[in-house]
Amino acid sequence: MNEARALQILDASANRQIFPQPVAITQAEWETARSTPDCIVQDLLYADVAVFIAPGGKGKTTLKLFEAIHIALGLPLYGLTIHKPGAVLIVTAEDSREMLVARMRSIAQAMKLSSSDIHKVMQKVVIVDVSGNSFKLTEVRGDVVKPSDGIDQIIEACQAIKPVLLIIDPAVSFGVGESRVNDAEQGLVEAARRLRRALNCCVQYIHHSGKQNARDKAVDQYAGRGGSAFSDGARMVHVLQSLTPDEWRDETGTELEKNETGLRLARPKMSYCAPVGDILILRSGYHFQHVERRTTSKQAKAEGAANQLEQFLIFELSQGRYHSKNTIESQIINLKRGERRAAIDLLIASQRIESRDVPNIGKNGRRTYLHPIASPSVTANRTENTPETEDSFAGEKVVFASPPLIENSSAAKRPPPIEPSFSCGSPNNDGEATANPANRSIDYIEVEL
Structure with a gap:
């Protein structure tokens, strides 16, 4: 065999593809993989x-x-x-x-x-x-x-x-x-x-x-x-x-x-x-x-909107007003439509609000509302003269008390105060429950606005 032929065989051997023999998975492989x-x-x-x-x-x-x-x-x-x-x-x-x-x-x-x-x-x-x-x-x-x-x-x-x-x-x-x-x-x-x-x-x-x-x-x-x-x-x-x-x-x-x-x-x-x-x-x-990366302005803005909406729901609940997603979007609150929806989603995802039954809804049957976890289920007293507003829960009419009347036209575009001065047994900023003032029944709460 001449040298050229030997080199051809050697080169072919070096380039030969080798396919391994297929074998079953061993017990050791199964346990240690x-x-x-x-x-x-x-x-x-x-x-x-x-x-x-x-x-x-x-x-x-x-x-x-x-x-x-x-x-x-x-x-x-x-x-x-x-x-x-x-x-x-x-x-x-x-x-x-x-x-x-x-x-x-x-x-x-x-x-x-x-x-x-x-x-x-x-x-x-x-x-x-x-x-x-x-x-x-x-x-x-x-x-x-x-x-x-x-x-x-x-x-x-x-x-x-x-x-x-x-x-x-x-x-x-x-x-x-x-x-x-x-x-x-x-x-x-x-x-x-x-x-x-x-x-x-x-x-x-x-x-x-x-x-x-x-x-x-x-x-x-x-x-x-x-x-x-x-x-x-x-x-x-x-x-x-x-x-x-x-x-x-x-x-x-x-x-x-x-x-x-x-x-x-x-x-x-x-x-x-x-x-x-x-x-x-x-x-x-x-x-x-x-x-370290700081919290982005977009994240901070979304969290701020969620905090604002949570405080709004706590205040409204203390006044005996129960809100669904639809009623929040119709309220006077300084958040755009997309911001409100995103805030609701964030509050739900972080388990800061949950769906509960509306109490004493009457003949139309019980429907649900968004309940802020930080606040107990309370209802402010209503009088016969309290103006009422209608809203729809899945096609049914629900009656709740209207927000306090705001006389100033420029202020009318703003939401109710985020931090109203009242005690309703909800946690404070330190996570501690505020005592019920004067041992009053939870059915009656005095609100100072």
Whole structure:
């Protein structure tokens, strides 16, 4: 057999696909199988394929160094627990090893790490520079994109390191180009899966945003450049975007100083945990700080409307007036129609109001009303001269006392006082019940307006 023929047989053997023999599930598999891989960082990184997306120049590599230090030392990251601290391997085809070491040194100084912690970081965060040597994770064989021999080289090199996180920066430098976008991305996903299987670590690609996505500040899982195979194949997708001073103020309630940058780290795809919110990061030079998000103005407004409506219902109930959703919408209260409906839904969802039967409704039969939990079922005395108003409960007429007459025309557009001066046995702001004044019967309540 000549040498050319031998090479053909060897090449065919290397490309031969092997399908495992199907076998039944064993008892041991049934009892020990896990639904999630090892968790490295709570709600952030698991031992599987991940993609980290950001526009150019946003400091994504520097942020990865910051994260690597925390994982190596086991320090909480963005307020999240490190469940599996250990070594981090960074394979770079863009920035040189020297530049990354210098950045990491500056981050360690900003973190005020001790000399022993710095020594540990120097041992645990390993940087391999492959820029300019054509090292690839995929190649084209038989017009198909497949993992390259570089995978085996990484696996062999990692036997002594045993990393919990492998960062590949940037993804585009390790594939076959973008002429066949989704095939190229799927090839990188398959390469990462081989690495994950052999090393039981998280394999995270650093990927650039698409141009328009960067301009639009998109933070969904398809914010990366190229096709969709990358994000579809990954089990974790993180997106980094910068925030303007106004956006930062809205999110945190604080101002950005001259040399500070606000960053949003979104987690649009997390396959192994419940949906999680964005992480806000304040950067000043090489110092990174996790900042808690304040309650958004929209949330605060909705809660304020719910509080106002709850107080309205408590007051009305003390006057012997029972309201349904329909009657609330017809009342003089300083809330728009949509706000009233949203407030009702919020109060019901938070179990602050509930549906109860209207007492003493008469011959029309018992119907329901919205009862505020913070108030007991009380009815103010009515007189024969009390004006009455009709409302409909499922087609039936219900009679209740009208609100107090307001003579001032401008005041007539406002609701009854939110905090009227009366005692009805309902809880106060401290959650303590107010005593029934003068031991009066609960059927009679004196109201001071």
